[in-house]
Amino acid sequence: MSYPAFRYTAPRTTREVVETLRIAKEKGIRANVLAGGTDLMPQLREGTTTPEVVVDISRIPVLKRIERMGNEIRIGAMVTHAELVTSELVREYAGVLSEAAKMVGSPQIRNLGTLGGNVVNASPAADTIPALVILEAKLVLKGPEGERILSVTDFFTAPYQTVIEADELLTDIVVPLPPPSGRAVFLKLARRKAVAIARMNLACMLYYDRQKETFEWVRLCVGSSTPRPVRMTEAEKALIGKPFSTEVLQEAGRAAAEQMVQLSGLRSSTAYKKPVVGDLVMRAVRMAVEKG
C-alpha cells in the first residue's frame, strides 16, 4: 500500500494558502490541507482521501502562536497537542484543554498532531473538542473574502463534517477566559490507557456556590456520544440552582443519558453508553465540586 502521487506545496503565509485553495476550488482540483498529518496520512495510505494537491501549513509561523489578547487566548491552528499540554497560558486559563490534549494518542502523536487538525478532522471522538465546547471557543476561518468567526458548536454538522469551505483555512482557535470561579474536569474513557480512540470523553466546568449551596452555572459536553458536539443542556439545567446531592446528580445523569439517546438514536453501543454517560456525568460533576 503505497501513497498516491499528489502535488505538494508549502506556502509561507495564510494568504497564500487561501489563494491556493481558492484556485484549486475554482478549477475543481481536490486539495487537502496538511497540518500535523496524524489524520491525513493514514487516510492517504488507505485511499479514503485522494487529493490532487496537498497544502502543507506547517511552515507558517503565525499559526503556531499562543497569545493572550485581552480577555481571550488565541491559539494558532498549528499548535500541537504537546504544546497545549505544556503552555503556561493554556494551563492557567484553559486547563481543561491542556488536560484533554494530554489524553490524545501517544507522545509521538501529540508532538505532531495539532489543535486545528483535531478540530477540522471533526471526529466525534476528538478529545479536544468537548474541552473547546465548554470553553465556548470560537474558530477563525480565513477565506478569499476575508475572515469569519464561528462558535465551535456551529462548526460541526455531522461526524467528520463541518461548515468549512474548500477555500477556507482554520487559522485560530479563540478561547475566551472562563470565569475564575469555574472548576473543570476532563475524563476520557477508552479501551486502553494511551493511543486509544475515546469510547467516551467528557468535559465539564461549573461553579458551585458553597454559601448558597447551589450550582450557579454548569457547562457540560460529552464526546463520542452525539453525532456532533453539543452542550448537555438538559443535564446543565438539572443542576443549575440545585444543591449538590445524590438525587440532583442522578437527575443530571439521567438527563444527559436521555439527551444523548435523543440526539444519536438507538445504536448497538447504546446499551453500554446510555448508563455510562449518566454515571460519568455524575462522577465528573462530583469531581469538579470536590475541587473546591
Next chain:
Amino acid sequence: MITNVVGKRIQRIGIQQKVTGKTKFAADLDIPGALTLRVYRSPVAHGIVRKIDTKKAEAIEGVVRIFTAKDIPGKNLYGIINRDQTVLADSKVRFIGDPIALIAAENEKSAEQALKALEIEIEELPAVFDPLEALKPDAPRIHEKGNLLFTRKIKRGDVEKGFSASDIILEETYETNMLEHAYIEPESGIAYREKEGRITILVTTQNPHADQAQLAAILGIGPENVRVIQTETGGGFGGKLDMSVQPFLALAAYYLDRPVRMTYSREESFQATAKRHPLKIRMKTGATREGKLMAVNAEIIADTGAYGSYGIAVATRAAVHATGPYEVPNVAIESKAVYTNNNWSGAMRGFGVPQIAVAHESQMDKLADSLGLDPISIRMANAFKVGSVTPTGQTLRASVGIRETLKKIRPYYEKFSREIQETQHPLPQGVKLGVGVASMWYGIGNTGHPNPSSAQVEIDETGKITLLTGAADIGQGSDTVLLQIAAEVLGVGTEEILLVRADTGLTTDAGATSASRQTYISGRAVYEAATKAKEALLKKAAEIFNAPSSLIVCDGGYFYPQYREYQKIPFGEVAKRAVQADGVIRGEGTFNPETSSLDPETGQGIPYTTYAFATQVSLVRVDSVTGQVSVIRAASAHDVGKAVNPSNVEGQIFSGVAMGIGMGLFEQFFPNKTKSFDTYLIPTALDVPEVTPIIVEDPEPTGPFGAKGVGEPALIPTAPAILNAIHQATGRWVNRLPADLETIRGLVPPEEK
C-alpha cells in the same frame, strides 16, 4: 554447582544494535535490482476459483510475471503438521485472504496496478464461521475430509465415580478470544538463485529447517537445493512458525533470473497469517469438602479456521493441560480442532494452554470460593509433587516446582490484600480493588513427538571457537543463552565464541523456536557439543601435562592440572596443539528428550520429559461504572529449572504479563473486520504495571545445568489471574475473554456500583 557464565546477567547478544536502530531486519536488506512481489487474495470466505485472466495485468508496464497454481513445480500443498494449505489456490479458497495469484513486478506501483487489473472470478460457496455450526452434518464442507480436523481424548480413572465421590461439582463454560500476535516486524524476506542453482531465501522465521523442507517439496527439488537463512527477527510468538512470504519468494526466485523481495504490510500481516485459536470449553470439576480434586471432565472446541497449521497441537495441548498442575485421579477430556472459514489459527505463545488455563484456574477459584478456602491453599492442596501422576499417566520424576511458586507468591498475595484494606483515600464511586491468583504448568517441547536438536562446537588451530546451531533467535534470547552454555562448558567468556545460527546451509536442524524448547533442548545439544569438544582438548592437555584428563581443569581460558594452576597453558595453545595433531576439533551434540506418543483413545503416554510451573498474583482496579480494568501490580513466580540468564527470564516474565493483559482485557481479532493496530489494541506502557519477577530453580536433570523453559509459561497465568481478581473485586465471574468495557459494565448491577 558453581558457574561462571551460566546464571549470570550477560548482556543480550545484539541488543545494543537493536535499541540504537542499527540492526538490519529482512526489509532493511539492500538487494539491488530486486523485484517486488504482491499476492492477490480471495475477497470471499469460501468459493471456487472459476477463472483467472492475467492478460491485462501482465500488460502493465513493470509487471514481470504473474504466477498461479499451475506454475508450482512441486506439491501445491503444505502445512506444518497436516498438509492442507495451497501456496496459490488451485481450486478452492477457504477464507478472506487466501492467496490466488502472485505478481512479480519492477516496483510497488506496477505490482499494485496489476493487482487491480487481474480478472478473477470466484463462485461463492456457503461459508461457516462458527465451529459448532461447522460440525453439523449439513454444514458447508471446507476440506474434502470434512470439517473435523482432529480429536484428542484423554481418559484416566473413572470420572463418574470421581463425581460421585465429590462433595461439590461445578460445571461451567468458557470462551476465549481470537488473537493476533502483533509482533513489531511484519513478515519479510528476499530470495535469489545462486550461481550453482540453489535457491537462497533470507527471511524472518522461527523455523528455518522446516521452511527448507517445505519449500523443497513445493518446488519439487531436493532440500539441498534450498537454503533458508533466518534474518534478525522482530518477534514471532508462534506466528512465524508457519510459512508466510517464503513460498512466494521461493517460487519467484525459482523461475526468474532476478532477486525478489516481499514485505507484508501490517494489514496483510493481520489478514494472511495465523491467529490464536479461540476455544469454547465446557469444564466440570468435582472436589471434596476439603478442596481435593476428584474429577475433571472437559469438552474443548478449537476454531482452527481455514487451515490446520498447528491446530492438532493446540487441541492436544489444551487437553493434556486441562486439569492444571494438579493431581486429579479421574479425568475425561475431549478436545477437537474444527475447520471454519475464519482466518486460520495456528501457534501462538502457549499453544492452547493460555486458553485452557482460563478454565482450570477459574474453576479452582470457584471451588475455593464455594468451599471457603483461600486461592493459594486450594492450589497447594492439589499441586503436583515429585511422584505425582499426570492425566496422561506420566509419573513426574523431578523438577516439579509448582509448590515452591505457590509458597513464593503467598507473601505477595497477602501484601496486595493488605494494600486493598489499607487504601487510605476513598476510591471513586463504583471503583473496586481485587487480588487474583493463577497457576499453570507447561510441557516443554513438542507433545508426544520426537523433538531432536543438534549443535556443533568447532575449534580451529588458532583456538577460535565456533558454535553452530540451527536455533532461530527471534528476540527471546536463545543466542545469548546457548553461548552462555557453551562458554560455561569450555571455561571461556561468551565473547570468545563465534556464533553461527539458523542457516540451513551452515547449521543442522535444531527444531523450531517454539514450545519453549530452545533453552532446554537446543541448550542440552549445545552442552553435549561443547563437552565433546572440551574432551578432545582435555585429552591433549592431559598429554601435555602428563596427567590423567580427569585431573585437568579447564577454566578462565586456561588449562592446568588440578592444584597446579601456576602451570596453566592458554586455551588457544592447547587448541593449536590438538588441531595440529588431530585436525579441527568438532564436537557434535544432539538431544531428544524422552517422549512417547499418546494413545489415540485414552491419551496415555509421555507427552514431555519436563514441565515448567508458575503462579502469578495480580492486584486489579475495576471501575464498574466505566467497565475499565487496570492491573496495578503483579508478581509472577516461575520454576525454570535453572535461569541460564536471569535477565532474560525476567524479560520473558515482564512480557508475559504485558501480553496477558491484552488477552485478558481488550484484545480481540474479528475476522475480516480487524485490519490493523487502529482497531486491534495491544497494551501500551501505561497499561502494564510494575511486575515483580520471581525465579524458582528446581533443576531438571536432563536440562543443561538444570534449565527448562519460560517463554510461553510467562504468559499463561496472567489472564486467569486477572479474571480471578475481577471476581474478588466485584463478586462476579467473567467466563469469556476479553473482560472488556461492556462485559465489566454489565457485570455489576447498578445498585452495587
